[in-house]
Structures are given as structure tokens and as C-alpha cells.
Amino acid sequence: xxxxxSTGLIANLAEGVRRGTQIRLENVTKDYGLAKPAVDRxxxxxxxxxxxxLLGPSGxxxxxxxxxxxxxxxxxxxxxxxxxNEVSMLPAHKRNLGMLFQNxxxxxxMTVAGNIGYPLRxxxxxxxxxxxxxxxxxxxxxxLGRDDAYPAQLSGGQQQRVALARAIVFExxxxxxxxxxxxxxxxxxADLQLExxxxxxxxxxxxxxxxxxQEEAMSLSDRIALFHDGRIEQVGSPETLYARPExxxxxxxxxxxxxxxxxxxxxGSSLSWEGxxxxxxxxAVSDRAMNSRATALIVRPEVTSVSHSRQEVPxxxxxxxxxxxxxxxxxxxxxxxxxxxxSGIDGRARIKASDHTFQPGDPVIAWxxxxxxxxxxx
Amino acid sequence: MTISISGDVSSRSIATKRRLGRxxxxxxxxxxxxxxxxxxxxxxxxxxxxxxxxxxxxNFVFPPRGFTWRLYxxxxxxxxWVGSLLNSFVVAAISTGLATLxxxxxxxxxxxxxxxxxxxxxxxxxxxxxxPAIVIATSVYIAFLQxxxxxxxxxxxxxxxxxxxxxxxxxxxxxxxxxxxxLLRAASSLGASPFRSxxxxxxxxxxxxxxxxxxxxxxxxxxxxxxxVFIRSPSFQTLPVQMYNSVTVEIDPTVAASSSLIVIxxxxxxxxxxxxxxxxxxI
Numbered sequence: 001x002x003x004x005x006s007t008g009l010i011a012n013l014a015e016g017v018r019r020g021t022q023i024r025l026e027n028v029t030k031d032y033g034l035a036k037p038a039v040d041r042x043x044x045x046x047x048x049x050x051x052x053x054l055l056g057p058s059g060x061x062x063x064x065x066x067x068x069x070x071x072x073x074x075x076x077x078x079x080x081x082x083x084x085n086e087v088s089m090l091p092a093h094k095r096n097l098g099m100l101f102q103n104x105x106x107x108x109x110m111t112v113a114g115n116i117g118y119p120l121r122x123x124x125x126x127x128x129x130x131x132x133x134x135x136x137x138x139x140x141x142x143x144l145g146r147d148d149a150y151p152a153q154l155s156g157g158q159q160q161r162v163a164l165a166r167a168i169v170f171e172x173x174x175x176x177x178x179x180x181x182x183x184x185x186x187x188x189x190a191d192l193q194l195e196x197x198x199x200x201x202x203x204x205x206x207x208x209x210x211x212x213x214q215e216e217a218m219s220l221s222d223r224i225a226l227f228h229d230g231r232i233e234q235v236g237s238p239e240t241l242y243a244r245p246e247x248x249x250x251x252x253x254x255x256x257x258x259x260x261x262x263x264x265x266x267x268g269s270s271l272s273w274e275g276x277x278x279x280x281x282x283x284a285v286s287d288r289a290m291n292s293r294a295t296a297l298i299v300r301p302e303v304t305s306v307s308h309s310r311q312e313v314p315x316x317x318x319x320x321x322x323x324x325x326x327x328x329x330x331x332x333x334x335x336x337x338x339x340x341x342x343s344g345i346d347g348r349a350r351i352k353a354s355d356h357t358f359q360p361g362d363p364v365i366a367w368x369x370x371x372x373x374x375x376x377x378x
Numbered sequence: 379m380t381i382s383i384s385g386d387v388s389s390r391s392i393a394t395k396r397r398l399g400r401x402x403x404x405x406x407x408x409x410x411x412x413x414x415x416x417x418x419x420x421x422x423x424x425x426x427x428x429x430x431x432x433x434x435x436x437n438f439v440f441p442p443r444g445f446t447w448r449l450y451x452x453x454x455x456x457x458x459w460v461g462s463l464l465n466s467f468v469v470a471a472i473s474t475g476l477a478t479l480x481x482x483x484x485x486x487x488x489x490x491x492x493x494x495x496x497x498x499x500x501x502x503x504x505x506x507x508x509x510p511a512i513v514i515a516t517s518v519y520i521a522f523l524q525x526x527x528x529x530x531x532x533x534x535x536x537x538x539x540x541x542x543x544x545x546x547x548x549x550x551x552x553x554x555x556x557x558x559x560x561l562l563r564a565a566s567s568l569g570a571s572p573f574r575s576x577x578x579x580x581x582x583x584x585x586x587x588x589x590x591x592x593x594x595x596x597x598x599x600x601x602x603x604x605x606x607v608f609i610r611s612p613s614f615q616t617l618p619v620q621m622y623n624s625v626t627v628e629i630d631p632t633v634a635a636s637s638s639l640i641v642i643x644x645x646x647x648x649x650x651x652x653x654x655x656x657x658x659x660x661i
Binding site: 070071072091092093094096097098099101103105106107108109118119122123166167170176 | 558560561563564565566567568569570571572574578579582583
């Protein structure tokens with residue numbers, strides 16, 4: 001019986017998706033009259049049913065962008081479209097978008113059922129219908145039986161589940177999530193990530209998720225829009241952003257990188273860095289780097305190998321001399337902290353957990369396949 | 379291993395501290411003594427009036443002689459007393475309504491302002507609390523003479539609402555201090571218009587502050603005598619004015635019954651609010 005109820009909500013929500021809820025930003029700017037606009041000419045299309053993450057450090061404009069989509073703020077310039085209807089000036093309560101907040105924002109004077117039923121009562125739904133849907137939503141977030149509890153009686157994780165139920169019970173056109181997991185401890189965060197993934201899969205609605213946590217962004221998203229200084233640095237799938245970053249900022253924000261600044265030298269068929277001659281990998285120059293004066297070569301630590309001497313380095317790879325500074329045991333592998341080249345830039349490489357042959361102070365050669373490197377704009 | 383041992387030690391030392399703490403926290407006898415003395419000092423003068431209200435003497439002699447309900451009979455049968463009591467209630471009720479409405483609106487508006495302008499406005503609005511009553515009374519009297527409001531219900535209501543509003547602002551402002559404005563964003567994302575969010579979210583969460591403000595406003599008006607003396611007329615006066623007259627002009631001991639009734643009524647109101655408030659908090 002309750003099983004059928006739950007599928008009912010999912011079916012209804014899925015129906016909403018079939019109608020298609022695309023959210024499009026066109027040259028959206030939000031200027032508070034400070035030195036720089038908080039959001040600077042951002043254009044982004046979020047497809048129906050997509051899990052899009054707005055990722056970036058604090059102050060990069062991701063939260064302001066979400067608030068502009070939600071309708072809590074009005075753009076200074078540009079337009080926002082929901083399903084091709086312009087909503088730039090529409091007040092939040094008329095946009096029909098669900099939202100999850102960092103501090104849950106549950107109404108403390110209402111019970112769990114009162115909170116979840118709130119958007120339905122505001123829509124003047126009959127009492128019986130409200131009760132039925134609240135029951136379905138409680139089941140969807142696995143909180144059956146807690147109807148009469150007050151938010152203060154629940155744990156942080158439970159509170160966020162209630163907030164999630166409240167945000168989707170009225171079948172919004174999309175769900176906006178503003179760092180909803182950052183107040184939770186690590187284990188609970190992992191649980192709720194799975195939960196959000198599951199609900200996105202079951203419901204299939206458009207999700208727009210804001211976070212500064214790159215791991216969270218990579219594990220949850222269909223696509224990531226990386227924000228930097230009020231602009232979008234790069235948009236793409238987590239794989240694309242990790243494997244094919246356009247800029248040094250993108251490379252550094254998602255995962256670790258060994259960075260070799262190439263300065264103003266034009267990127268040609270071969271590279272030289274501090275006297276080392278390196279091969280250009282296959283298609284490893286980013287589009288932005290093509291048009292950029294300053295570039296850098298990046299290599300991820302997991303594709304960087306180390307050897308004790310030049311003789312052990314295979315032919316056809318790019319290599320650079322360095323020194324071991326420290327060896328960190330990470331459980332499944334060891335991480336070498338390195339100083340590379342004459343200028344001693346910081347670097348990292350991974351070796352097997354069982355490899356005890358490297359000690360701090362050892363001179364080493366770091367090397368990698370040319371195809372695994374990438375040249376990015378600085 | 380080391381960790382678990384040090385954990386045991388620290389938890390034991392906390393337990394010891396707690397035990398010691400309970401001993402040092404015990405209230406010493408001399409502190410009790412001072413406390414009782416201060417309480418008596420504050421309350422005794424008020425309590426004097428209750429035995430006086432049952433006295434058979436026709437003047438204010440202490441200790442009271444005999445026991446009679448005559449003064450209460452007087453109070454409830456003489457039109458002068460009953461009428462002024464009624465006037466006081468009407469004035470207090472209307473000015474409380476007005477002050478609560480204006481004060482709550484002002485507090486909510488001010489809570490959204492920041493910077494110098496806000497603190498300036500806040501200071502201006504607090505002026506009635508710190509201005510000597512006699513100054514306000516004189517100004518009100520002069521203004522009301524011009525506007526022909528002396529001795530009218532409207533005049534009393536306007537004057538009392540004006541001096542009661544700051545108390546409402548203070549009470550509501552402190553309630554808004556713990557109000558999370560993020561809840562309003564949540565409400566609007568859930569489809570509530572600004573007006574609906576105010577009714578369903580803001581009001582329920584600041585209602586304790588509004589109630590406190592309303593009670594303070596009511597008591598302020600009910601007990602106000604200085605302005606009331608200035609703007610009284612033979613046809614309209616409030617209970618405090620009638621009491622003042624009964625002592626200075628008529629020497630009517632009925633004032634003792636009147637005072638006792640006020641003491642008991644006000645005490646009951648505050649007791650009810652306190653008990654109701656504690657119950658709501660689940661204590």
C-alpha cells in the first residue's frame with residue numbers, strides 16, 4: 001500500500017521531467033557595485049533531468065548564481081529562462097523550484113509532517129491529499145514514523161532528509177541544493193550523497209548542486225560548471241574536467257597536479273623546461289592554452305613514476321630530475337613529496353605501498369608518458 | 379592504549395570537578411539572607427495596602443482596625459470608581475493594540491536595516507523611555523490643547539500608545555534576534571508569498587516577543603498617571619487619576635481596595651504568563 005504510494009510520487013515527479021525542465025542562463029551578471037561583479041556574464045544551459053554541480057572556491061559566484069536561479073536575487077544584467085520562459089524578474093515563490101539549504105532551514109515551530117506539508121498547504125491542496133503526499137515523501141527519504149517529531153528532536157542527517165522531502169513533495173520543476181551536506185560529518189555526508197544520487201535517479205528531475213568540495217562534485221554530478229572569480233572557468237563531465245582541464249585553475253581545483261610553468265614560450269612540436277627536452281603528447285594542449293600567452297604543463301601524481309637513476313627510465317617518456325622530500329603512507333599507496341628541476345618546484349608521485357626503496361633525501365628521476373600530460377592556460 | 383588510559387583519567391578528573399563544583403555552587407546562608415531582605419524591601423510596601431483595604435477606619439491608620447469588605451463594596455458600587463476602572467481598561471486595551479501593531483512593524487522594519495541610519499532611528503524610538511514623564515506630559519498637554527484632544531478617549535489612547543510603543547519594539551527586537559531570516563527564503567522557495575511567510579513563519583516564531591511587548595504596553599498604559607492627570611477632564615478620567623484624587627482631594631480610603639485589586643490583577647497576569655511560558659518550553 002505504502003509502496004504504491006511511493007511509486008505514485010516518483011511517477012508524478014517523473015512526469016514533470018518528461019515535460020522537460022531546462023534552465024538556461026544568458027549573460028547573467030550580478031553586480032553589487034564592488035570592485036568586481038559577484039557573477040560576471042555567466043551563460044550556462046542545464047538540461048532537463050541533469051545533475052549539474054556549480055563548483056568553486058568561496059566567493060567565486062556559485063552561490064550567487066544559485067540564488068539568481070532561485071529568485072532570491074535579481075540579475076543586474078542578462079536573462080534566466082526556465083523551459084524557455086524568462087523568469088529573471090519573477091519572485092521566488094512563483095518559480096516552483098525546490099531548494100535545500102546548508103542549515104536545513106526547517107521551520108522549528110512545525111512538526112516533520114507540518115514542514116513537509118507546508119508547500120502543499122500553501123498551494124491550497126485538500127487535507128487528505130496533503131496527508132497522502134507527506135506520507136509518500138517521508139517514505140522516499142526513509143523517515144516513516146517520525147511525522148510528529150519537531151526538527152530540534154532530529155539529528156542533522158534526519159533534518160536534512162526532512163528538508164529534502166519538503167523540497168520535492170510539491171513536484172518542483174527543479175531542485176536547487178546549496179551546500180546541503182557541508183554541515184554534516186564525513187560518514188553521514190557519504191550516506192546522504194548516496195541518498196541524493198538515488199533520489200535523482202528515481203525522480204529524474206533537474207538537480208542544481210552548489211559545493212566547494214571537488215570530491216563531492218565529482219562523485220555526484222553529470223556535469224560540473226567550475227566557477228572562478230564570478231565566471232565559469234570550464235563546464236564538462238567530471239571525467240572531462242579531471243582529464244582535460246583547460247586552465248591551471250581547473251587542474252589545481254580538481255585533483256592534484258605537478259605543474260611545470262612554461263612561461264611565454266610558444267608551444268611547438270617539442271618542449272623544453274629547464275634544459276629537459278620533452279615530447280608533446282597526443283592532443284594534450286587545451287584550447288585555452290592555444291590562445292594563451294602563459295601556459296603550464298601539468299601531470300597528475302598517479303601517472304607520475306619515479307626511478308632511482310636515468311638508466312631505469314624507459315625510452316620515449318618525459319623525465320625530470322628531483323629529490324625526495326618526504327614519503328607519506330596513504331594505506332593503498334605511498335605518496336612521494338618531491339622537489340623537481342633546478343628551481344625545485346613542488347611535485348608528487350605515487351608508488352606502491354610495498355615499495356620501501358625511497359627515502360627522504362634520495363635523488364630520483366620523475367617520469368611520465370607524454371600522452372598523460374596536458375598543457376593548460378595559466 | 380595510551381589514549382584509553384588518558385581518557386579514563388580525564389573523565390575521572392571531570393567527575394571530581396563536578397562533585398567539587400556542586401559544593402562550591404551551594405548558596406551560602408548570608409546570600410540567602412540578603413536575597414530575602416531585598417525581596418521584602420521591594421514587595422512589602424505593595425503588600426501593606428492589602429490589610430489596609432479591609433480596615434474599618436475611615437482614614438489611613440496603620441495597623442488596620444477590624445475587618446470589613448466595605449471598601450470593596452464602595453469600589454464596585456460608586457460610579458466614579460467603576461467608571462474610571464472601565465475607562466482605564468478601554469484606554470489600555472486600545473493603546474495596547476495600537477502600540478503592538480506599530481511596535482512590531484517598527485521592530486521588523488528595523489531588523490532589516492543596518493548601519494548608522496538604523497541605530498539613529500532606534501535611538502529616536504527609545505526616547506519616550508528615557509524622557510522624564512513630566513516633560514512628556516507637559517508637551518502632550520500643550521499639543522492636545524491645540525488639537526482639542528484633552529479629556530478625550532482618543533487623546534488618552536494616542537498618548538499612552540506613544541509611550542508604550544518603545545517597550546513593544548524592545549521586546550519584539552529581542553525576539554527577532556534569534557529569528558533565522560533564512561527561513562523566509564525557505565518559505566518563498568516553497569511557494570509562500572511574502573505576506574504568507576510573515577503569517578505562517580515570522581509571526582509564530584516571534585509571538586512570544588509580541589505577547590511580552592503587548593503585556594508591557596498594557597501595564598504601561600494602565601498604570602500611567604502623570605500624563606493622565608494633565609489631560610483629564612471631569613467627564614473622562616482613568617483609575618490612577620481617580621486614585622490620586624481620592625488621596626489628595628477627598629481622603630477616600632476606597633483607594634486601598636482599588637490598589638489591592640490592581641496588585642492582585644497584575645500579579646495574576648504575570649504569573650499566568652510565566653506558568654504558560656514555562657509549560658510551552660516543556661519545563
